[in-house]
């Protein structure tokens with residue numbers, strides 16, 4: 602059995618297997634009160650007992666945790682060409698694959714290659730004909746299609762969730778936190794609202810302040826992930842899309858991508874530190890919400906190959922063949938649920954447009 606797939610089952614296995622070890626240790630302590638010979642015998646027995654306990658502990662399924670990161674608007678050809686050592690480090694553990702966004706062209710699920718519709722594709726596991734977000738304004742999400750955070754908080758309210766985001770609407774509108782019609786659930790950890798804090802981050806020409814906000818968001822995310830270890834988190838960083846609209850393809854865009862990679866590096870280091878200190882099994886998924894047009898790199902919305910082609914970097918060592926066969930952005934929802942051991946309620950599962958790429 603792959604114990605990481607079934608954490609509740611393996612936790613039961615752990616408890617039943619741990620008890621004999623605990624009993625041995627206790628009984629050894631109980632008789633270790635005699636002279637030199639006894640102390641020697643006891644030392645041997647203790648070492649045997651202590652050797653036994655870690656064996657039992659090795660059966661523990663580490664607590665599953667997941668964080669997904671959206672780096673806005675980076676085409677696959679760019680992420681493949683520009684040096685991104687931190688993304689490479691994550692991919693070297695799991696994998697890197699090109700993926701697709703935009704849904705089935707010419708069918709009801711066809712979705713503009715636009716930011717908010719893309720985030721909604723990921724967080725609801727559905728295309729726009731269901732989640733009802735077709736643009737970045739006049740947002741009116743259909744909350745009947747539950748997002749991943751609502752699923753987690755409904756299925757297992759004890760689990761902690763976090764959002765670290767350069768766009769506050771992700772939390773308040775797209776996910777519908779605290780809204781009765783969206784399920785009335787609440788994040789445990791939040792770093793956002795910075796783009797509307799003009800005292801701390803006054804607007805700068807060409808959205809340069811957004812890069813500073815991305816820095817603060819990534820830093821905040823890294824600190825909370827390492828200190829609190831939320832069960833599911835979303836990190837959203839924006840500046841690459843801004844510089845893309847401003848300058849298109851070129852050196853400035855490449856440099857912004859490298860800056861994003863450094864921010865991911867801070868998050869990845871925090872998770873490595875967290876994982877070293879806790880019995881946890883972290884899934885990291887880094888992706889983007891759309892590509893850009895081939896002519897200039899400034900625009901996106903349509904269904905050309907470059908606009909529809911995104912990418913996924915993950916540390917998962919449980920990748921299915923689907924991961925290597927052009928998965929879709931809507932596959933991320935069921936993949937994360939699988940890793941977390943969350944059983945998706947039927948009313949949600951029956952509407953999902955994606956399939957897991959993690960086994």
Ligand SMILES: [Zn+2]
Nearest residue numbers: 673674716890
């Ligand atoms: Zn975008």
